[in-house]
Amino acid sequence: MIRFVTAGESHGKALVSLIEGVPAGLPLLAADIDTQLARRQQGYGRGRRMQIETDRAEFLSGVRAGQTIGSPIAMLIRNSDWKNWEAIMDAAPRDEDSTAEGRKRQVTRVRPGHADLTGVLKYDRDDARDILERASARETTARVAAGAVARRLLAEFGVRIGSHLVHLGGVDATRPNPMPTDINGAADGSPLRTLDAAAEALMIARIDLAKKEGNTLGGICEVVVDGLPVGLGSHVSWDRKLDGRLGAALMSIPAVKGVEIGMGFETARRTGAEVHDEIEMAPGSPRTGNVRRVTNRAGGLEGGMTSGEPLVIKVAMKPISTLMRPLHTIDTKTAAPAEAAAERSDVTAVPAMGVIAEAMTALVMADAFVEKFGGDSINELRRNYDAYLAHIATRLG
Ligand code: EPS
Secondary structure, three states: OOEEEEEOOOOOOEEEEEEEOOOEOOEOOHHHHHHHHHHHOOOOOOOOHHHHOOOOEEEEEOEEOOEEOOOOEEEEEEOOOHHHHHHHHOOOOOHHHHOOOOOOOOOOEOOOOOOHHHHHHHHOOOOOHHHHOOOOHHHHHHHHHHHHHHHHHHHOOOOEEEEEEEEEOOEEOOOOOOOOOOHHHHHOOOOOOEOOHHHHHHHHHHHHHHHHOOOOOOEEEEEEEEOOOOOOEOOOOHHHOHHHHHHHHHHOOOOEEEEEEOOHHHHHHOOHHHHOOOEEEOOOOHHHOOEEEOOOOOOOEEOOEEOOOOEEEEEEEOOOOOOOOOOEEEEOOOOOEEEOOOOOOOOOOHHHHHHHHHHHHHHHHHHHHHHHHOOOEHHHHHHHHHHHHHHHOOOOO
16 A cells, blocks of 8 residues: 655745655656656746745655665655744744744734634634644645655556646636647646647736736646556445545645546536447557547546546646735634735646646555555566456457
């Protein structure tokens, strides 16, 4: 089983990512992680914080001489902004903590749509900073670091994960047909990670307008995974079905409010003949059992298992809840009406969300891969994988 946890506050000293269950013998370099961290930092519409940070991972454990050794892999990613926040965020008690005012930069004008208010009530805090420092997009850096390890594992077996932005702030992008084979190669060259240049120009204008108006924008990204073998996941129990596992992982990304697999919600509006993918033989495709689906409206999953067709998932993100022209709220210190807190904010982070969605997808699929093929080393995993493919290839035809 591959599992991971993250730790770290947005303006704390560092972020930590701990991933466990990765077999020994996987080639892994800090550059594999840093490449993905850099991709997450791109995207038109981010604020000044992104100019402060250049995220880099340092291995603390689990990797030796460029290979995993089977033990938990811990990674440290330092926050450059820490130097500006030490007095606010340091772990040791300070004199001002016992004064009536307390530490500076307290947040009590809680933001609608954010974890601020519910967090201070639930965790019994006076300063919403204790909540927002963790309920922050910054945490997703550590997810992308863990996801980069998962992605490296899947790459050993020819699995490729890409994403592109299909909607931003009311503007739809047209999906190219055919899709480029290297989706990220094309999408990463765009400031919004979209494959439709005309839509991109409109989206950029929307972002500029929202910035001027002190507003924020949401959007939708599509994740595509190629090269998966038939039969990851299972139909037999609710918690082994991949639709559910992917849904949970992707819905846990901050500000994500919806996930669709394949045709998603649209399937409910169509007839069976318009929804289900017809099956035909495809000799010479051992990875899929020598069959294929004529269409892929199911998005690569049938009965909670991979069909061998590309996995296609859409992930919807709401607009960021820090508005520079703030919404009405209350001050939790005085209970008086107030304008919500706003210091600096991103207008949108949807392009980055696509990279985070790739990471979460990689973690779920790497877990499903290790679950199916087992093995304490990459060599053992490969033997089991090859034996499965050799068997599957003899089943039909
Ligand atoms: C964030 C607010 C902004 C974002 C930040 C998440 O940071 P700051 O409050 O320092 O201006 O830029 O995102 C990141 C730093 C990141 O790495 O994604 C928030 O409140 O969630």
